[in-house]
Amino acid sequence: MARLDGGGGGTPDRAAVVELLRSRIGLATADRVGTSLCVRGPVGIGKSSLIRSLLDDVTHPASPPTPTAVTTLRAVGDERRRHEPFAVLGQLTGPVPSGDDPADTVLDRVDELCAAGPVVVWVDDAHHADAASLAGLRRMVWAGRSLPLTVVLSTRPTPWPEQLELLVRQVETSVELPPMDPMMAEGLVRDRLGRWPGPRLRRVLDGAGGNPLFLTELIRELQRGDRLQPAGRDAVDIAPGVSMRGTALDSLIRTHLAGVDETGTELLTALAVWGTAARLGDLADLLYSTPQALAPAVDQTVRAGVALVLSEIDAVDGRLDGTVDFVHDLYREVAYEGAAEADRRRLHRRVAAVLTGRGADPALIAEHLLQATSDRDRDADGKDLLAALNAAVAASGTFAPQVAVDLLALADGLTTRDDPAAERVLLQRADELFRTGRGAAAERLVRERIGEVRDPAVAAGLQRVLITSQINRADVDGALDSMGRTLSIEQLPPPVRRSLEAQRQWLLLLGGRFDRLADLDALRAQALAADDQAAAATLVMTASVLAYVQGDANRALALATTSPGPAPAGELGPGTSNVWPALFRLDVQGPAAAVQEVERARAAVARTQRPWVAPFLGFVAAGAAWAAGDWDGAVAESDAALEVAEETGTGWTSIAVGVRIDLDARRGHLRAARRRLAEFRARRLPDQFGRGDMDVAEMSILEAEGAIEHAAALGEAYWTRARTRPGFGGAEFAIDIVRLGLIAHRPALVEQVVEDVRRLDPRHRPPGVLEFIRGAVRSDLADLERADRAFRDRGLTNRVLLTQEELACAAAAHGDRARAVAAMEEALAGYERVRATVDRDRLLARLRRLGVRRGSRQAHRTRADGWAALTATERRITDLICEGLTNREIAARLFVSPRTVQSHVSHILDKTGLRSRVEVAAAATAQTG
Numbered sequence: 001m002a003r004l005d006g007g008g009g010g011t012p013d014r015a016a017v018v019e020l021l022r023s024r025i026g027l028a029t030a031d032r033v034g035t036s037l038c039v040r041g042p043v044g045i046g047k048s049s050l051i052r053s054l055l056d057d058v059t060h061p062a063s064p065p066t067p068t069a070v071t072t073l074r075a076v077g078d079e080r081r082r083h084e085p086f087a088v089l090g091q092l093t094g095p096v097p098s099g100d101d102p103a104d105t106v107l108d109r110v111d112e113l114c115a116a117g118p119v120v121v122w123v124d125d126a127h128h129a130d131a132a133s134l135a136g137l138r139r140m141v142w143a144g145r146s147l148p149l150t151v152v153l154s155t156r157p158t159p160w161p162e163q164l165e166l167l168v169r170q171v172e173t174s175v176e177l178p179p180m181d182p183m184m185a186e187g188l189v190r191d192r193l194g195r196w197p198g199p200r201l202r203r204v205l206d207g208a209g210g211n212p213l214f215l216t217e218l219i220r221e222l223q224r225g226d227r228l229q230p231a232g233r234d235a236v237d238i239a240p241g242v243s244m245r246g247t248a249l250d251s252l253i254r255t256h257l258a259g260v261d262e263t264g265t266e267l268l269t270a271l272a273v274w275g276t277a278a279r280l281g282d283l284a285d286l287l288y289s290t291p292q293a294l295a296p297a298v299d300q301t302v303r304a305g306v307a308l309v310l311s312e313i314d315a316v317d318g319r320l321d322g323t324v325d326f327v328h329d330l331y332r333e334v335a336y337e338g339a340a341e342a343d344r345r346r347l348h349r350r351v352a353a354v355l356t357g358r359g360a361d362p363a364l365i366a367e368h369l370l371q372a373t374s375d376r377d378r379d380a381d382g383k384d385l386l387a388a389l390n391a392a393v394a395a396s397g398t399f400a401p402q403v404a405v406d407l408l409a410l411a412d413g414l415t416t417r418d419d420p421a422a423e424r425v426l427l428q429r430a431d432e433l434f435r436t437g438r439g440a441a442a443e444r445l446v447r448e449r450i451g452e453v454r455d456p457a458v459a460a461g462l463q464r465v466l467i468t469s470q471i472n473r474a475d476v477d478g479a480l481d482s483m484g485r486t487l488s489i490e491q492l493p494p495p496v497r498r499s500l501e502a503q504r505q506w507l508l509l510l511g512g513r514f515d516r517l518a519d520l521d522a523l524r525a526q527a528l529a530a531d532d533q534a535a536a537a538t539l540v541m542t543a544s545v546l547a548y549v550q551g552d553a554n555r556a557l558a559l560a561t562t563s564p565g566p567a568p569a570g571e572l573g574p575g576t577s578n579v580w581p582a583l584f585r586l587d588v589q590g591p592a593a594a595v596q597e598v599e600r601a602r603a604a605v606a607r608t609q610r611p612w613v614a615p616f617l618g619f620v621a622a623g624a625a626w627a628a629g630d631w632d633g634a635v636a637e638s639d640a641a642l643e644v645a646e647e648t649g650t651g652w653t654s655i656a657v658g659v660r661i662d663l664d665a666r667r668g669h670l671r672a673a674r675r676r677l678a679e680f681r682a683r684r685l686p687d688q689f690g691r692g693d694m695d696v697a698e699m700s701i702l703e704a705e706g707a708i709e710h711a712a713a714l715g716e717a718y719w720t721r722a723r724t725r726p727g728f729g730g731a732e733f734a735i736d737i738v739r740l741g742l743i744a745h746r747p748a749l750v751e752q753v754v755e756d757v758r759r760l761d762p763r764h765r766p767p768g769v770l771e772f773i774r775g776a777v778r779s780d781l782a783d784l785e786r787a788d789r790a791f792r793d794r795g796l797t798n799r800v801l802l803t804q805e806e807l808a809c810a811a812a813a814h815g816d817r818a819r820a821v822a823a824m825e826e827a828l829a830g831y832e833r834v835r836a837t838v839d840r841d842r843l844l845a846r847l848r849r850l851g852v853r854r855g856s857r858q859a860h861r862t863r864a865d866g867w868a869a870l871t872a873t874e875r876r877i878t879d880l881i882c883e884g885l886t887n888r889e890i891a892a893r894l895f896v897s898p899r900t901v902q903s904h905v906s907h908i909l910d911k912t913g914l915r916s917r918v919e920v921a922a923a924a925t926a927q928t929g
Contacts, residue, residue, distance in 0.1 A: 014178045014210075022054055024173055025150060029058045029070050029118040032915050034144030036151040038126075038168050041177035043330050044213025044249060047154040048124050050177065055120060055152075069117045073110070077128030080275030083363040083392065083407055085400035088123060088133035101399045103136035104888060107143060107898065111887045115917035118148040125329070126155040126164060131402035134163035135436070135647070141170045142643050142899060146906035148916070162438065163402055179210025188212065192219050195230070198237025208249075213328060217252040220305065253334045259304045260297075267297040268306065268326075272336040273347040273371075277310055277325035285354050286347065291321060298324055306331055341374075348372035352388075363392040363407065370410065386414045386421075393428075401435045408432060423458040430465045437649035439469035443478075460496070467503070474651025474685050476511035480504065495535075498527055502538035509542055509549070510652065512690020514725065520546070541577055544584070549689045551731055551764030553587035560584060578604055579616040586620065587766060590794030591628035594620060602895035614897065615645040619656040621896075626659050629797030630871050631834040634663060636903030643899060651685045658693030665700035668837040673701050690725065692718055696733050703740060704838040712744035719749070723756050731757050731769050735802060738773040743846075750777050767794070772803055779810040781819075801830040805843045812850035820852050828854070833869070867927065869911045877904050882921045 021037060028035040039047050059070045075091035086102040093109040096102040113119045121140060123129060129137075141151050153171065155164065168174060180188065185205050189197045197205060201222075208214035222228050222238065231237035257268065270286050271278055280291040280298065287294070301307035301324075310323040326332045336344065349372040355365050366388035373385050389411040396404045408429035415422035426449055433442035446466040453459045463486055470479035483504050487497060501523065508516050520543045527535040544559035560581045578601035586594035598621045605613050618641025625633035638660045645653050657680050664673035677697060687693055695718045702711035715737040722730035734753050741750040754777055757770050768790030775783030784807045791799040808823035824847055831840040844854060870878065880890045887905065891898040905917060914920050 014180060014184065017175050017177055018050065018054075020173070020175065021050070022057065025054055025058055025120070025152070028148070028150045029120065032118050032148035034147050034149045035173070036141045036144055036153075036171040038153040038155065038171045038174040039177055040155050040157050040174070042211070043156060043333075044211045044328070045177050045179065046212040047177055049212070051122060051124070051152060051154055055122065058120070071113045071117065071119045072122065073113075073119065074122045074124065075129075075133075077123065077125035077130075078276045079128045080367055081361075081364055082128050082130050083367055083403055083410075084130055084361045085132045085363065085396045085403045086130065086136070087361075088129040089136050092121060103132070103139065103399065104898075106136060107139060108886050108888045110140065110149065111143070111147065111898070111902070114147040114149055117916065118150065120150045120152065122152040122154070124154045126153040126167075127160055129164070130400075131161065131163040131406055131436075132396075132400035134161070134167050135402050138163075138167045138170055138647075139643075139899075141167065143902055145639075146899075146902040161406075162441075180212060180215070181210065182206070185210060185215055188215050189219065189236070192216070193228070193236050195234055195236040198231040198235045200238045201228070201236065204238065211249065213330065214249040214252075217249060217256070221252055221255065250330070250334050253331055254338060256304065256306055257331070257335055257338065260300050260306070263297045264300045264304070267294060268301060268335045269339045269343060270347060271307070271324060271326065272332050272339065273344055274351060275332075277323050280322050280324060282354065283324070286350055298322075306335075345372045345374060361392075362388060362395045363403065366392045366407070366410075386411055389414070401432045405429065405432045405436055405438070420455070423453050423455050426453070427458050427461045427465075430462055434465055434469045434472075434649075437647050439473045439649045442466075442469050467500075469649075471503075471507055471510075472648070472650050472652075474510075476507060476513070476686055479507055483507075494530065495532060498530065498532050498535040499538070502527065502535040502542070506538060506542045509546055510688060511686055512688075512725075514546075514690070517546070537577070541580065545580055545689075548580070548584055548587070549691070551760065551766065553584050553766075554763065557581065557584040557588050576613055576616050578613055579620060582617070582620045583623070586624050586627065590796060591624040592795055594624040598624070599895050606895065615641040615648065615650060616652075617641075618644065618897070618900070619653075622656060622659055625873075626663065627796050627798055629801070629830060629834055630873065631663055631667075631836075632907045633871060633873050633904070634659065636900045636907070637896070638663075639903055640897045640899035644897065651683070652688050654680070654685060654688045654693045655691065658697040661697035662700045665697070665704040666836045666838045667834075668704060670701060670704055673697075673704070677701065691730070692722060692733075696736065699736065699740065703842075708740065708744045712740045712746050712749065715740050716746065716749045719753060719756075723752075731760060731765055734769055734773050735799065738776055739802070739806075742776060743842075768796075768799065768803075772799070772806070775810065776806045779813045781807065781810050781814065784810060797830065801827050801836075801839070804830070805839070805846075808843065808852070809846050809850060812847060812852045817852060820847065820850075824852065824854065865911045865913070867912060867924075870908060874904055874908050874911075877901060878908060878920060878924050881905070881917050882924050884921075 021039065024035055024037055027033075039051060041047050055072055059072055073092040075088045077088055081087040086096070086106075089102055089106045090096060093106050096105045110119055110121065121137075123133075123137060126134070126137075137151065137153075140149065143149055144151055151171070153168070155168075157176070158165075160168070182202070185208070186197055186202065189195075189201070189205065204222075205215060205218065208218055225242075227239055227242045228236050229239045257265070260268065266287065267283065270283050274282065274286065280294060283289075284291045284294055298307070298309065302309060306327060307324055308327050310325055312322055326335070348368045352365050352368040352372065355368065366385065369385045369388050389407050393404050393407045393411070396407065408425060412422070412425050412429055415425055426445075430442045430445050433439070433445065443466055446462045450459060450462045450466075453462065463482070467479055467482050467486075470482060483500055486492065487500055487504075492500075501518075505517060505520060505523065508514075520539050524536050524539040524543070527533075527539060540559055540562075544556045547553075547559060548556035560577075582594050582597035582601055585597050598617050601617055602614075605617070618637050622634045622638035622641060625631070625637055638656050642653060642656060642660070645656075657676060661673045661676050664670070664676065677694065680694060695714060699711045699714050699718075702708075702714065718733070719730070719737055722733075734757050738750045738753050741747075741753070750773070754770075754773050757765060757773060768787040771783045771790065772787035774780060775787060784803055788800060788803045788807065791803060804823045804827035808820045808827060811817075811820035811823060824843065827843055828840055831837075831843070847853070876894070877890055880893060885893065887898045887901040890901045894901070905920075908920060909915065912920065912923065914923060
């Protein structure tokens with residue numbers, strides 16, 4: 001993330017920050033690419049006015065060379081509505097149909113707008129946004145990586161709510177807006193007064209610290225008291241004899257608020273308690289008055305410069321109406337703080353009653369009741385507030401668990417420890433924390449409170465949340481410790497004990513702790529003897545994955561497809577039972593069979609409402625696309641899946657991240673590859689099944705950087721560890737290690753790998769691998785051709801390309817130039833198709849040393865762009881675009897995520913040179929006549 005906030009190098013220049021923002025927004029909209037920005041700063045620093053002016057520049061440019069239609073959507077966070085689900089997102093595109101996920105609906109509508117041109121989404125006062133909207137905006141930032149979508153946030157500085165912290169971490173550019181420098185402050189005076197400030201006025205202005213709102217209020221205060229006079233032809237200064245001591249901004253605002261009479265003050269207090277712009281009828285109901293009676297007070301506050309009319313006050317159906325608000329949020333805050341506490345609480349209670357009568361959102365009603373209830377009134381008013389909070393939790397539904405978490409925290413604080421409802425609220429709160437990906441917070445809550453729980457069912461539920469969250473976050477040691485302490489309970493019911501023991505075996509396998517695994521067959525027999533189908537299913541799934549990790553994919557598939565009944569859906573391991581058959585088929589039958597299995601599993605997951613399985617299916621789909629040579633498809637699937645994994649807080653991402661790093665490295669995107677590797681290691685996450693994917697990923701990076709010796713040394717260290725590991729199944733990485741060993745001239749390493757793979761049980765040796773490494777080491781054309789056939793039979797295009805590379809080198813070494821050139825051209829065509837620049841350059845360098853050179857590059861160039869370069873999936877998506885389907889509709893048709901479709905659309909645009917989905921549909925339709 002790019003940041004410009006001074007850091008240790010001092011405060012950045014405000015002009016530099018403004019220019020940075022202007023360039024980022026301008027380039028994004030002109031080039032139709034996505035970006036995201038966060039502008040933070042204290043109240044009054046001018047964030048909103050600056051962003052408004054920058055967006056005016058791109059939507060109404062003075063003299064654009066080629067006009068670009070830019071759609072701007074704006075929403076504003078509201079402190080009173082911070083617990084109302086999707087209150088901010090709903091402002092962007094209008095009402096959402098009931099029963100639909102609001103975040104999905106808004107993203108759909110934004111996606112449709114992006115099909116026609118650049119879109120800017122601006123959320124002002126993001127620190128007041130509700131948690132569900134912030135989670136949806138995070139998805140919008142991710143979508144901006146493959147859509148012409150710019151997301152802009154403006155917010156006050158930290159502390160922020162957790163969802164805002166998570167969102168800001170994702171934005172590309174985050175800046176602190178500095179104060180105005182003295183020249184800018186003087187320019188503001190010139191704009192306001194038509195003259196430059198004199199020396200006395202400049203000294204007073206210095207006290208504003210460059211805050212534009214403070215400067216404006218100081219000027220207004222001086223004007224109100226007739227304290228200014230001309231000083232020469234083009235200057236203005238404080239009149240002689242006028243004493244003007246420095247004062248605080250809120251003091252000046254209090255002075256302005258005091259300029260209205262009692263009726264005006266009563267109106268402003270009601271407006272402050274209401275919390276946002278209010279209709280005149282609302283304020284009249286709140287104050288037991290009429291709009292006609294309040295109209296003079298409105299006029300007075302407007303003349304005083306503390307309020308403004310947003311929609312003209314006029315007669316509607318014979319009754320005055322219109323919308324009123326403060327000129328700035330700080331006026332609202334000062335007016336609110338200036339009111340007597342008793343008056344504020346009385347008005348909050350009245351607002352709650354008015355909103356209840358109008359059927360307003362329960363969260364908004366609960367917020368006002370919360371503000372109306374003091375600590376000393378909790379016993380009297382707590383039941384009403386708790387009922388309101390419970391109604392708000394129920395209204396948040398299935399789509400806004402982030403909001404439910406915040407509401408439950410409030411409800412939890414209202415219940416007494418001897419209230420039976422308190423324990424149920426506690427369990428629900430822990431559950432919702434886990435659902436929102438805040439597993440660490442759920443675990444802290446359980447540890448802090450489980451000791452006070454009396455209901456055994458609630459205690460068991462809290463323990464389940466704790467263990468499931470620890471497994472999900474890949475906290476292997478923590479989960480094993482929690483399981484051990486639970487299993488040590490003497491009176492633990494046998495079904496619970498069997499379930500925990502089965503889950504423990506699964507976790508040991510996930511964490512690569514093979515030496516601690518028990519006899520899975522014996523445990524399964526015990527479970528079946530007790531007719532415990534759930535525990536038996538968990539153990540069978542564990543045994544099948546163990547067979548896969550050991551290299552016996554055939555046995556893994558056989559076990560997975562003969563599971564003794566349904567596995568429990570709520571546990572991370574068995575609950576992913578849909579995932580593993582697809583992974584096993586990838587090894588046994590190849591990518592095409594794996595993709596079919598993934599599609600079946602995605603359809604099943606959609607029917608059973610288990611979307612949390614989606615990232616794991618995405619990982620398998622990415623691996624299948626990668627193996628099949630569809631690298632763009634692999635990028636689309638893995639990026640979407642990793643984002644969902646981040647939302648759900650899962651830590652089991654090493655295999656997927658390893659594939660993504662390999663793709664970046666082999667395409668020459670070394671900075672991105674290094675960043676991914678560093679970020680993964682910084683999180684201290686384990687390698688899934690102890691495979692060592694990060695070591696293999698670093699080998700790819702080192703090779704791409706030209707550090708062959710270092711890469712080979714890392715490969716040797718990896719192989720030394722892997723070959724002695726219980727349940728060794730590292731043969732799938734033998735190809736890469738042998739290839740590096742050959743290039744780095746490490747004969748002992750390559751011979752060791754060949755011998756280890758040769759001695760493996762044939763069931764644990766992927767077809768073609770032994771033939772490949774043996775043929776590569778000995779330049780044996782027959783072995784390499786056998787490997788080639790084995791890989792082609794299963795559609796493993798990546799391995800076919802590597803085999804053709806070795807065939808080319810072996811044929812050149814044997815003096816068979818024609819055969820070498822044919823193999824070279826097939827390998828190069830494939831490398832260029834997937835943009836594997838590192839592989840291409842390596843092959844050309846190896847063959848040059850063997851005396852074989854490629855002819856004219858132009859004559860042999862493979863189409864990497866244009867319609868011919870589209871993959872089968874991209875062509876399918878193009879056809880659906882032509883049918884007028886949105887990304888979400890295409891995703892539903894293909895059983896993938898909308899984010900995956902967005903990535904595919906981005907690749908289509910890149911290859912065709914088109915700039916929107918509208919252009920794609922028009923061009924594709926023209927091509928087909």
